[in-house]
Amino acid sequence: MNPQEHIDHVLDDWLDGRLSAEEGQAVSRHLDACEACRSLADGLRLTRQVLREDVGDPALPDGLEAGVFSALDREDEATRASARGSRTDSPPLTVRPRRWRTWIPLAAALAVAALAGFLFALRETPRPIDGPPDPVPAARQPGAVDAVFADYAAVLKAPAAFEVESAEALAHRWQQANLDFPVRVLDLSEIGVPLVGGAARALGGQPAAMALYQGLEGLIACWMFPGEEADLPPPLAEHERGEFRFKVYRRGDASLVVWREGDVLCALAAPGEVQQVLDLAFAKAMAPAFT
Amino acid sequence: MRRVFAFARRLAAAEAEDLVQEAYLRAYRTFDNFQPGTNSLAWLLTIVRSIYLNRRRRLRLEPQTQTDQDLESAAAHALEHVDWESIELSRATAGRWGAGEAVDAALARLPEAFRTAVVLVDLDGLSYEEASKILDCPVGTIRSRLARARRQLAKSLADYAESQGLMVARRAT
Numbered sequence: 001m002n003p004q005e006h007i008d009h010v011l012d013d014w015l016d017g018r019l020s021a022e023e024g025q026a027v028s029r030h031l032d033a034c035e036a037c038r039s040l041a042d043g044l045r046l047t048r049q050v051l052r053e054d055v056g057d058p059a060l061p062d063g064l065e066a067g068v069f070s071a072l073d074r075e076d077e078a079t080r081a082s083a084r085g086s087r088t089d090s091p092p093l094t095v096r097p098r099r100w101r102t103w104i105p106l107a108a109a110l111a112v113a114a115l116a117g118f119l120f121a122l123r124e125t126p127r128p129i130d131g132p133p134d135p136v137p138a139a140r141q142p143g144a145v146d147a148v149f150a151d152y153a154a155v156l157k158a159p160a161a162f163e164v165e166s167a168e169a170l171a172h173r174w175q176q177a178n179l180d181f182p183v184r185v186l187d188l189s190e191i192g193v194p195l196v197g198g199a200a201r202a203l204g205g206q207p208a209a210m211a212l213y214q215g216l217e218g219l220i221a222c223w224m225f226p227g228e229e230a231d232l233p234p235p236l237a238e239h240e241r242g243e244f245r246f247k248v249y250r251r252g253d254a255s256l257v258v259w260r261e262g263d264v265l266c267a268l269a270a271p272g273e274v275q276q277v278l279d280l281a282f283a284k285a286m287a288p289a290f291t
Numbered sequence: 292m293r294r295v296f297a298f299a300r301r302l303a304a305a306e307a308e309d310l311v312q313e314a315y316l317r318a319y320r321t322f323d324n325f326q327p328g329t330n331s332l333a334w335l336l337t338i339v340r341s342i343y344l345n346r347r348r349r350l351r352l353e354p355q356t357q358t359d360q361d362l363e364s365a366a367a368h369a370l371e372h373v374d375w376e377s378i379e380l381s382r383a384t385a386g387r388w389g390a391g392e393a394v395d396a397a398l399a400r401l402p403e404a405f406r407t408a409v410v411l412v413d414l415d416g417l418s419y420e421e422a423s424k425i426l427d428c429p430v431g432t433i434r435s436r437l438a439r440a441r442r443q444l445a446k447s448l449a450d451y452a453e454s455q456g457l458m459v460a461r462r463a464t
Binding site: 011012013014018040043044046047048050051052053054055058059060061066067068070071075135 | 292293296300308311312315316319320356390391394395398409412413414419434437438440441442444445446448
C-alpha cells in the first residue's frame with residue numbers, strides 16, 4: 001500500500017472536519033512525517049481559503065430582481081383570476097390563492113431558522129408615495145406612537161400576564177372588554193409566528209386590542225385601535241406595498257410599523273431591524289384571521 | 292438572490308438570469324414542498340439545477356460527466372513538491388496578487404460536475420450531504436468530485452503563482 005495515496009484519499013475529509021478525533025490525529029502525524037502529503041495539504045488548504053475569501057459572488061444584473069418580482073406578480077394575478085373564475089363554478093377552491101408578498105416573509109422566517117442570512121430576505125426599495133403627502137394636522141397626536149412603545153415595554157416586562165391558550169380565548173377576552181371597533185385575532189402561524197398572548201389595553205386612555213406573538217428574535221406585539229393616520233407623528237420612513245401604506249418608527253431596539261386596515265389603525269412592534277419588522281407587518285396585513 | 296444567481300451563472304452563464312427567474316417561480320408554486328428546518332438555500336439550488344438539466348435534456352445536450360481519474364492523479368502528483376512556503380501566502384496578500392481571479396478562472400475551466408461540487412461545498416458552504424441531494428448523486432461521488440476539483444484548482448493556483456514570480460522554483464524531487 002502506498003501510504004501517501006492513502007492519506008491523499010482522506011485529506012479532503014480531514015480538511016472539512018469529517019474525520020473522528022482519532023483519525024484526524026493519525027492524519028496529522030502522517031503529515032508531520034510526509035513532505036509530499038504536507039505539500040498537498042497546504043495547497044488544498046490555501047486553495048479553499050482563496051475560494052472562500054477572494055472568489056466573490058457576481059453582482060446581480062440590473063433588472064433581474066425587478067424582473068423576478070414582476071414574474072411573481074403575474075403569477076399571483078393569474079392565480080387570483082383563476083380563483084375568481086372558479087367561484088362561479090363548483091366546487092370552490094379549497095386552497096386560498098397565495099400572495100407572493102406574504103410568501104417572502106414566510107420563506108424568510110423559515111430560512112432564518114435554517115440558514116442565517118438567507119438570501120430570501122429580498123429588500124424592496126421603498127416606492128415613492130403617489131399623490132401629495134398627508135397634510136400635517138394642526139393637532140398632531142404624538143402620544144399614540146409613544147403610547148404604543150410604552151405599552152410594548154410594559155408587555156415585555158411581564159409577558160406571562162398576557163398568556164392565552166388559544167385564539168378563541170383571546171377573542172373572548174377582547175369581547176369581555178366591550179371594544180366598540182372591529183378586531184380580529186390574526187393567524188400568523190403560516191409564517192411560523194405563533195400566538196402566545198394578548199389582552200384589551202389602553203393606549204393613552206384609548207381602548208386597544210393587543211395580540212402577542214412569539215417571533216424568532218423575541219416577542220411581537222400587535223395592536224388594533226381607532227385612530228387616523230393624519231394624527232400620527234412624522235415617521236422615520238414610509239413604505240407602500242400593495243394597498244397598504246406603512247409608517248415606520250424606531251425606539252431603542254424596537255421597530256414599530258403602523259398602518260390602516262379599514263376603520264382601525266394597526267401597529268406592530270418587534271425587536272430587530274426596520275425591514276424585518278416591515279416584512280412581518282405586511283404579512284400580518286395579508287394574513288387571514290383565525291377561523 | 293445573489294447566491295442563487297452566482298450558482299446559476301456557474302452552471303450556464305448565458306442562461307443564468309432565466310434560470311433564476313424560473314427557479315423563483317417554481318419555488319413559489321411548490322413552496323408547500325419545502326420542509327421547514329431544512330436548508331432553504333440548498334432547496335433553491337436544487338430547483339435551479341433541475342431546471343438546468345431539464346433544459347439540456349430538451350436540447351439533447353447531455354451534461355458533462357467527466358470522471359477522469361488520470362486528471363486527478365496528475366494534478367495531485369504535480370502538487371507533491373510545490374514549495375508553498377516560498378509563496379507569500381498570507382491572507383493579507385492573497386488578494387493583491389490576483390489569487391482570486393486565477394482560481395475563479397480555473398473554476399470556470401473545470402468540468403461541470405467538478406465545478407458544481409466545489410461551488411456548493413466551498414463557496415456556498417453546504418455539507419457533502421446537502422450537495423449530494425442537489426446533484427442527485429451519492430455522497431461518495433461528491434467527495435471524489437470535490438477532491439478532483441480542488442486539486443485542479445490548487446495546481447492552477449501554483450502555476451499562476453509561479454508565472455507571477457511568487458514561487459521561485461519547485462522543490463527538487
